[in-house]
Amino acid sequence: MSALGRINLGVSLLFVLVTLIGLALLLRQASQDVRRELLAAEAVVEYLGEVARTRPASLRPELTDNLRHIRVSWLQPGEQPKVQSESAIEHWIAERLLGSSSLVADVWPLDDGRELSIVLDPFDEIEEIQDSLLQLLLLSAFALALSLLTIRFAVRRGLGVLDELLAALNQVGAGRFDTRLQHHGLAEAQRLAGHFNAMATTLQQVQADNAELTQALLELQERERTRLGQTLHDDLGQYLSGIRAQACLLKVVADRPQQVQDTALQLDHNCERLQHGFRRLIRDLYPVVLERLELGPALQQLAADWQQAQGIRCRLLLGERLPSLPLASKGHLYRLVQEALTNVARHADASEVRIRLQRRGQGLRLLVRDNGRGTQLPLRPGIGLRSMRERSRSLGGELRLHSRPQAGWALCLSIPLEATR
Template sequence: MSALWRINVLVTLFFAVVAVSGLALLLRQASQDVQREMQAAQAVVEYVREAALRAPASINSSLTDNLRHVRIEWLEPGQPPVEPDNGALDRWLAKHLFSDQAPPVLLPMPDGRQVRIAVDPVDEIDEVWDSLLQLLILCVLALLLSLLTISWAVRRGVRVLDELLAGLHQVAQGQLDVRLPLHSLPEARQLAGHFNSMASTVQQAQADNAELTQALLALQERERTRLGQTLHDDLGQYLSAIRAQACLLHAVADQPEAVKSTARCLDDNCQHLQDGFRALIRDLYPVLLEQLELDAALQQLTQNWQTAQGIRCRLLISEDLPALPLPSKAHLYRLVQEALTNVARHAQASQVRIRLQHQGGRLRLLVRDNGCGAQLPQRPGIGLRSIHERARCLGGTLQVRSQPGAGWALSLSIPLLETYR
């Protein structure tokens, strides 16, 4: 059963209860009114009976035809009285409304005829029936009007829901450019506005993901190119030199001085080769994290970065820094490394301050420079997205603030597990 049918059934039941309650109240009030009317009519019957007994000639048609709720019949000698032929509903209603009806009065007249005087509730019953029918007709008209209004309103709302379902279906199929039309209803307009905002956000997120994927692929190619050039131009040359010098040793084996000189060159080339491999491995994976705690690893990172970039870097680390698992240390290390890379590339700063503190069961990191800054918001690049992603992996809250001429400030708050506090 659809929602419209359920609403129609509930409204119909409501109106049925209201109609039955109204009919019951009307019958109760009508019973009291009819009782009063019939009591007054019974008094008239007694008055007419006494008048007929005193002066039979006073009972004439001009008097009897204008009496309300009193029926007077003239019966010929031997003629039986004729009872009114009321329907079953009229008899039921008369019994319900006026159950204590007095018997009719039968008076003999001097001319041999008889006068039958009785209370007649027919007019009152007709009035009650008219009131009941008017109430029923009013309830039926109100019910029909309500059902038509509800049907119009529900169909209008269902049309909005149908548009929303169709839009969600299109979004599920990847058609993120779908938008809902704005309706006059405030609720429908608000619903369409939220849907359109959601679709725009999802579309922008998809575009950002596509852009990020392209940037990551480009970065991957650049890293592969750099790695290939490093292996070929730097390490490859040292290996070629070592091989050439090894061949030279065979040629000058009978010349001690030449052997010593070649051995020294071999040692130098091996040292350069080892340094190159270490630098390459350090860039690919910070092995020192497995050997050092986070504070010592960050100190070495900032010192190497300060020497390489010529930018002053101040590092403040609290003494009660907890021991972190290796994945968390790696994320924090890479986050600081990416922040320093962004400073070197974009900030135009002369000084960077890094503070790592343990406060209130949380680990708080602050990286701030005195560079040129920028007006926020800006679309984040790969570096800032990488920082956000690492902060998400750490379960922390990241805030990035900047003002033109006031540098950049990166604030990260990470909750610590009980075992690491």
């Protein structure tokens, strides 16, 4: 059953219940009123019967025709009392209220041979009760019809908004993030459309950011491949070529000890340079130092190498009782600090950077702060900031960035220890 059908059914049942309660209350009150009036009428019937026995001539038709709830008839000899054409329902109600004996006519013979018939007549009152019940039923039916029409009009507008929202969600699910809802007159529909349009705008922006990030990652991959190829060709390749040439020279000058010694020294020097180049290349590709050192000593070595390479002072403060972390968590923290130092070297124009790692309650807190030029937030994040956010999310932590013009950058990362296990 549709939502509109369920609402109509619920409202109809509620109206039926209210109508039945109203009918019950009306019948109860009406029965009490009828009993009171008919009790009073019975006293009048007894009085008229007494008058009929003692002074029948005083009962004239013009006086008794307008009596309420009492029917007085003068019958000719052998004539039967006229039966009022009440319905079966009216007769049944009268019997329930008064009993069958109360509806039997009393007959008194008169001196002129006629007979006087006096009987209670509750059917006028019962007709009034029927009219009241009919008016209540008609009023309830009219109110129900009006309510159903109003609900249909109001719900149809709401369902129209929901249909538009469902269609828009299907379009968004299909990847059409430029879908927008039109504004309606209803305040709720306007808020719904506003929230949906804001969500679609965010998704569209995220899609654009993801496309931009993918393109930037591809470009970064190509740059890394180019740099790796140039390093292997220009640096390591040259040393290998020199080593090969010097090895060939050793064959030629084998009978000249001095030249053999000089060539051997050059071979040793080139091999050392080659070894340093390989270590530097491997360190850029993967921090092997994390496999044999804890995070604190690894960060000390990273800070020292970075300070020597960039010429920027780097102060590292390590707290006491630092926990032992798994290799994956150490790798994320190490890379995050490495990316933060890279951003300082590229963009901060700083002369000093401070790194602090300490334990705070049931978590770790990392702070990286420089004294560079800073910037005005919010800032559109690049690959570096996005990679740091992803690493902090992988660690289950919260990354916050603070910066002001001429006040440097501050990066704060809070990590629960349970997430690093």
